[in-house]
Structures are given as structure tokens and as C-alpha cells.
Amino acid sequence: MTTTMRRAPALPSPRGPISEAVLSVLRGNRTGPPDVGGSPPYGEDLQLALYCCYELHYRGFGEVDTEREWDPALLTIRAGLERVFLGALREDVPPGSDVEGELDALLVEHVDAPGVSRYLSRDGEPWQLREYVAHRSLYHLKEADPQTFVIPRLDGPCKAALVTVQHDEYGAGDPERAHARLFADMMTELGLSEAYGAYLDSAPAETLAEVNFMSLCGLHRGLRAMLIGQFATVELTSSPGSDRMVKAMRRLGCGPAAIRFYAEHVEADAVHEQLLRREVIAPLLTAEPALAPDIVFGIRSSVFLAARSEERLLRHWNRGESSLRDGVEAGRP
Amino acid sequence: MAEARRRVIVTGEGPILVYGPVDVEMPDGTRVRSDRAVTALCACGRSRRRPFCDTSHRRRVRDKER
Numbered sequence: 001m002t003t004t005m006r007r008a009p010a011l012p013s014p015r016g017p018i019s020e021a022v023l024s025v026l027r028g029n030r031t032g033p034p035d036v037g038g039s040p041p042y043g044e045d046l047q048l049a050l051y052c053c054y055e056l057h058y059r060g061f062g063e064v065d066t067e068r069e070w071d072p073a074l075l076t077i078r079a080g081l082e083r084v085f086l087g088a089l090r091e092d093v094p095p096g097s098d099v100e101g102e103l104d105a106l107l108v109e110h111v112d113a114p115g116v117s118r119y120l121s122r123d124g125e126p127w128q129l130r131e132y133v134a135h136r137s138l139y140h141l142k143e144a145d146p147q148t149f150v151i152p153r154l155d156g157p158c159k160a161a162l163v164t165v166q167h168d169e170y171g172a173g174d175p176e177r178a179h180a181r182l183f184a185d186m187m188t189e190l191g192l193s194e195a196y197g198a199y200l201d202s203a204p205a206e207t208l209a210e211v212n213f214m215s216l217c218g219l220h221r222g223l224r225a226m227l228i229g230q231f232a233t234v235e236l237t238s239s240p241g242s243d244r245m246v247k248a249m250r251r252l253g254c255g256p257a258a259i260r261f262y263a264e265h266v267e268a269d270a271v272h273e274q275l276l277r278r279e280v281i282a283p284l285l286t287a288e289p290a291l292a293p294d295i296v297f298g299i300r301s302s303v304f305l306a307a308r309s310e311e312r313l314l315r316h317w318n319r320g321e322s323s324l325r326d327g328v329e330a331g332r333p
Numbered sequence: 334m335a336e337a338r339r340r341v342i343v344t345g346e347g348p349i350l351v352y353g354p355v356d357v358e359m360p361d362g363t364r365v366r367s368d369r370a371v372t373a374l375c376a377c378g379r380s381r382r383r384p385f386c387d388t389s390h391r392r393r394v395r396d397k398e399r
Binding site: 107108109110111112113164167168172239240243263266267268269270271273274275278 | 342344348350368369370371372373382385386387388391392393394395396397
């Protein structure tokens with residue numbers, strides 16, 4: 001069941017000229033930098049290109065030389081894509097500096113707000129639940145990894161507390177309990193492929209943008225406070241959503257692995273929420289109060305990108321259509 | 334001896350945080366363990382996963398009136 005390192009995933013299909021150029025560089029060709037200026041910042045082409053650039057810092061791709069990770073040509077392209085992506089977020093997400101107010105707002109449960117977990121817990125069908133899990137696999141099969149990049153960029157109490165959270169995410173010494181492993185077990189139980197990267201071609205730009213935002217903030221020391229804001233958003237909002245997913249899984253008769261993944265997140269994230277607020281953010285702000293606007297921006301950007309993903313899923317499902325790019329892959333019966 | 338003392342945080346808003354693994358005895362005698370580095374024990378009485386916190390203490394609002 002557990003192996004140390006699985007086969008690296010295959011390269012995805014291009015979605016336009018930018019991703020085409022990035023894939024070409026990844027294959028070892030000396031391709032000139034693509035023009036990124038006119039490309040929609042949250043579009044399929046740009047988000048896939050960025051995702052592929054970042055993937056080199058995680059598991060890479062089977063056909064790609066590991067040297068590409070620090071290839072100046074590729075890093076130049078990546079920097080251009082990041083400017084467009086972050087620039088768009090700066091325009092779409094209003095600035096703020098009241099971290100406490102922002103966190104308090106996240107802690108209020110809006111019981112009649114629309115959302116994917118509410119939809120799945122009440123009306124979702126098995127194929128929709130499988131689609132949701134396929135979307136989420138882009139992050140959860142590397143769960144906690146983007147946030148681990150921030151560790152050396154922190155110091156003192158907030159670093160120690162963040163590592164405590166990550167230790168829990170990685171199974172507290174037991175690889176079978178690592179959240180990414182629990183997610184993979186759930187995928188297998190639901191009849192999905194647990195292979196890393198299996199749903200990259202299926203994942204739309206909205207799904208990729210959420211993961212790209214984590215990688216962007218994790219890999220830039222200057223954006224470390226945004227990463228903390230992003231992490232806090234996930235940990236603060238996860239417990240109630242996971243509880244609804246447990247309901248959805250039970251209602252649809254899913255097996256123990258599926259229920260276990262979300263049940264674990266109800267309990268774990270109730271703890272992580274407390275640690276993030278009290279032991280990570282509070283000491284970080286005491287040490288560096290100037291980081292407050294970046295924490296708020298990280299929170300608001302995460303909420304903004306998550307809302308775009310949820311809208312896409314619900315929009316397609318309400319029409320009875322697949323929310324994945326290639327339709328039925330996640331297995332309509 | 335002092336070093337062996339567990340750190341416990343009474344959050345006031347919801348759970349009690351206990352540092353280190355815990356072995357909790359429930360009113361009916363059953364025992365529940367948590368091996369987490371920190372465990373959040375429900376103190377508001379509303380959790381459906383007692384003894385653990387499930388964030389049920391949070392404020393709930395309705396956005397649409399009626």
C-alpha cells in the first residue's frame with residue numbers, strides 16, 4: 001500500500017500558447033518566452049502553465065529532467081506568469097489590515113450560504129461527489145506541502161507552532177495517517193485513481209488557481225505572510241465543511257476511508273484553527289506588525305479563489321453537467 | 334517535576350487545548366485517546382464528537398431573513 005516514491009506523473013496536454021511554450025521548455029527545447037500579457041489571468045492556459053512550473057518543486061514530471069527546476073529560462077517565464085496572476089488578484093481583492101476582524105469573520109458560520117459541501121450534504125449525487133474529490137486531489141495528494149515551503153521563512157514561536165500543525169498533517173510519524181495518504185485511500189475507495197497528477201488534465205483553471213496561489217506564496221519569502229493567511233483560511237473554515245462532507249459521504253453510502261478523511265479533518269482542524277490563530281499569527285504579528293496587510297490579502301485571495309471554484313462546480317452541476325474539463329472521467333455511473 | 338506539567342489553554346471561546354497525547358475517560362467509562370501534539374477538548378457541550386471539539390461553539394448566522 002505504501003511506497004516511498006511513486007512514478008512521477010505524465011505531462012498534461014497544453015491549453016494554449018503559454019502552456020504549449022512551458023511544456024516545450026520542460027521537454028528540453030530552447031523555446032523563446034511566450035507573450036503572457038494578453039492572456040486571461042485566471043484562464044486555462046496561464047494557470048496550467050504556472051501549475052507545471054510549480055510542479056517541478058514538488059514531484060516533477062516523468063519525462064522532465066530534474067535540472068529544469070532551476071532553469072533560468074523557465075524561471076523567467078514563471079516570473080512573468082506570477083506578475084499577471086498576482087497583479088489580477090491585487091485588482092480583484094480589496095486590501096485591508098485588520099487581521100483579527102478578518103479571522104473573526106471567517107469563524108462565523110453562515111448557515112444558509114450556498115456552497116459545494118452544503119450542496120453535496122443535501123442533494124449531491126455520487127458522481128458529483130467523485131468529481132469534487134477529483135478536483136480536490138490536485139491539492140490533497142500534496143496536502144501541506146505548499147505550506148511547508150514557508151517554514152524556513154519563519155522564526156521563533158510561530159515557526160514551532162506551524163511545524164506542530166504540519167507534523168499532524170503528515171501523520172505525526174505514521175505515514176498511514178498522513179492526510180495525503182488518507183485522501184488517496186478515499187480516492188481508491190470511491191473508484192478514482194489515486195495516482196499523483198492523474199486528474200491534472202481534468203482540472204479546470206479555477207481548481208489549479210487555488211493550488212497555484214499556495215505555491216506562489218510558499219515559494220516567495222516576500223509573500224510568506226500571504227501564505228500564513230492562506231493557511232489560516234483553510235484551517236479556520238475546514239472543520240464545518242468537513243463535517244458536511246462526512247454527512248454527504250454517509251448519505252451516499254460511502255465506505256470507511258471516505259468518511260475517515262473528512263472526520264479526521266473535523267477534529268484536526270478544530271485544533272489547527274486554534275494553533276494558527278494563537279501560536280502562529282499572534283506571535284508573527286507581534287514580531288512583525290507590518291505583515292498585517294499581507295495576511296489579510298492572503299485570506300481574502302484564498303476566499304476569492306475558493307469562491308470561483310465553488311461557483312464553477314455548482315454552475316455545472318445545476319445544469320446536470322460535469323464540472324471537470326473532460327467530463328465524465330470521475331465516473332458517472 | 335515542573336517540566337512534566339502539561340500545558341493547558343482554556344480558550345474561553347470554545348475548547349480547552351491540552352498539549353501532549355491524552356487518554357480521556359468518558360462518563361460511561363469508555364476511554365478515548367488522542368495522540369495529537371495538541372488536543373482540543375470540547376468545553377461548550379455542543380460538540381457531536383465529544384470529548385473533542387468540532388467547532389460547534391462558533392456563532393451561526395442566517396444571512397437571508399425568511
